[in-house]
Amino acid sequence: MTGPGASYTNVEIADRLERLADLLELQEANPFRVRAYRSAAEVIAAHDVSVAELDDEGLTAMKGIGKDLARAVRDLVEAGEIPQLTALEREVPIGLLDVKRVPGVGPKRAITLWKSLGVTGLDDLEREARAGRVAALAGFGEKTQTKVLRGVEQVRAHRGRLRSVDAEVLVAPLVAHLADAAGVERVEVAGSLRRGRETIGDVDVVAQSDDPEPVMAALRTYRGVRDVVGSGRAKTSVTLEGGQQVDLRVVDRAAYGAALLYFTGSKSHNVELRSRAAARGMRLSEYGLFDLDDDGEPGVRRAGASEEEIYRALELDFVPVELREGRGEVAAAADGTLPRLLQLEDLRGDLHLHTTWSDGADDVATMVAACEARGYAYMAITDHSQALRMTGGLDAEKLARQWGALDDFEREHDGVTILRGLEVDIRKDGTLDLDDDSLERLDIVVASIHSHLELGRDAQTQRVIRALEHPQVNVLAHPTGRILGVRDPYAIDLDAVFAAAASRGVAIELNAAPQRLDVGDVDLMRAVTAGCTIVVDTDAHSVRGLEHMRFGVTTARRAWLGPEHVLNAWPLARVRAFLAKR
Structure with a gap:
């Protein structure tokens, strides 16, 4: 349980600071102050030492943590609350946090809705x-009202689901x-989190013990538990x-593999396995293969201690967890045609990276050192183009200065190959946010959409296809624009986009940032079927962002991708040939 004297995890502390930032934003506090709390939350969540155990000196030694933030952390750890957060929760309706997440609303409009119409939650917003x-309010109008109604349903649909990265941190x-x-x-964790789904609902955990009660008691008394839903000898359910x-x-050694297999799922995969067992005169359950x-009736247990022995007994190759979705993997396991899936070690570089030249947190030298530490042979610096003014995006003049700086850096540095690139915005009409002469001098052009997400399906599709037809475009980044749990994909005909990309030699990006994972596994399969090459990029804006590559690899594995499908699993010479469209 949380409270005075509790040992708070870094994630729990970061969560409180994020909520504090959200509520300050709804009070129209100084934006720099809000950003300071968000940055501190990010630093604390990623810190590899328990922040709760640090004193004031240790806290203020962390990047972005000053005396006030250190005091907030110590208050939470020592007293079980942050006084400022407690006061804000009394002053600002908590339901406004959902309201501000509705597409088309945001913090400023949420405040207007609250003060003008008394909106304190999604139900109020939908009613008004x-x-x-809502349309009658100044600055809103009919279009915004329609968008808000759609957005309310989006926010509701995402409730109760966690992004995989957040679930991992919560469950660890x-x-x-x-x-x-x-x-x-x-x-071990089972369920959709083990299978690598991009978002998860409930969390399934399987433990092995000959005495279940101490394990059940450990869960019931875990500090993060809010309610015990039910508890027995074989199963305990709690709400965090x-x-x-x-x-x-909790199962014994003989049944552990069967339980892990069963509760990992998916349901479709399990049904196929049970049908195969039945056809061979056996029965498969969470307790074993009998x-x-x-x-x-079940008699002698044939297998159950491990997943591997169950697959062997069913005359199947072992099926990697990411493939267990009922998409033909059992048939492939039966005839020996399961693919060799992409592994993190296969990747030789990252082709979508940002630095302090635009909105990155780390400079070129720091990003280069981090890529070398990961063993990469090549990397691409792809800062934002000028359209994104809030990012300090590069125009032709600033880009030329960056090239000069890279030339100077490389004269003193012999290591990973640095490809000169740019993430170029696709304008509303499909043209690119940089002159052709500058584009021609780049090693790699990553095209993406950050504006006019509301365009209709046909207009958005034609906009993207026109950009893909530009001879210098090499990669289409985050092709649907989705932000998991926040923003649904914009309307677009992906099949038409994939066909255009394949015909023009443009790679489709799987953006590994865990808040995006764009495109998802099912769409990746469609892209490969259309003949597209895939590139798995982190879109990292800091060294820490490079660590997200594993989420992209998991999604690629769920799409049955191997190294042959993935551009940045290829040697540099082959990558250069692809970028040159030879």
Whole structure:
């Protein structure tokens, strides 16, 4: 449980600071102050040492943590609350946090809706919009009202689901806590999180122990538990402070593999496995694979201690967890045609990176050193073009200065190959945000959309296709514009886009940033079928962002991709040939 004396995790501390920033924003506080809390939350969440154990000196030694922020952290750890946050939660309706996330609203309009119409949550917003009162407000209008109504449904649809990266951070300390319980031999996360889904609902955990009760007790008393939904000898379900449900199953050694397989899923995969078992006179359950006796009841256990032995007993190759979605993987495992999937070690570079030349947090030298530490042979510096003014984007003059700086850097540095690139905005009419002469001098041109997301499907599709037809474009970045849990994909005909990209030699990006994972696994499969080359990029704006590559690899594996499909798994000479469209 949380409260005075509790040992807060870094994620829990970061979550409180994020909420504080959100509420300050709704009070129209100084933007720099809001940004300071958000930056501190990001630093704390990523810190590899328990921040709760640091004193004031240790806290203020962290980047972006001053005395006031250090005091807020110490207040939370020592007293169980941040006084300023507690006061804000009394002054600002918590439901406004959902309202401001509605596309077309944001913090300023949320304040207007609250003060003018008394809107304090999604239900209020929907009622006022349906009554036409939102459109009547200054600065809103009919189009905004229509967008708001669609946005309310989007926010509701995303409720209760966590991005995989957030779920990982939430679950890791819980799993470590369970692993320390008496008698526990193994404990693993199962369910959609183990399969690498981009978002998850409930969390499934499987533990191995001959004595379930100490493990169940460890979950019931975990500090982050809000409610115990139910608890028995085989299963305990709890709700965490953030609202996520965790279901824990405890089995013995002989059944552990079967339980892990069953609760990992997916349901479609499990149905196929059970059907295969039945066709061979066996029954598969969460307790094992059993031969059936003369009465059709489970008899001798054939397998169950490991997933591998169950697949072998069913005369199947082992199916990687990412493929277990009922998309033909069982048939492929039966005839030996499962693909060799992409691995993190296959990637030789990252072709979408930002630096302090635009909105990156780290400079070129720092990003280069980090890429070299990852063993990359090449990397592309692709800062934003001028259209994104708030990012300090590059026009032709600033780009030329960057090239000069890169020339100077490379004269003193012999290591990873640096490709000169730019993330160029696609304008509303499909033209690019840089002159052709400058584009021709770049090693790689990454084209993307950051504006006019509201265009209709046909207009958006033609806009993107026109950009792909430019001879210098090499990559289409984050092709649907989605932000998981925040913004749905914009309307676009992806099949037409993939066909155009394939015919023009333009790679489709799988953006590995965990808030994007754009495009998703199903669309990736369509892109490859259309003949597209895929590039898995982090879109990193800092060294820390490079670590997100693993999320992209997981999504690529879910799409059945191997190194042959992925541009940045190729050697540099082949990459250069692709970029030159030879």
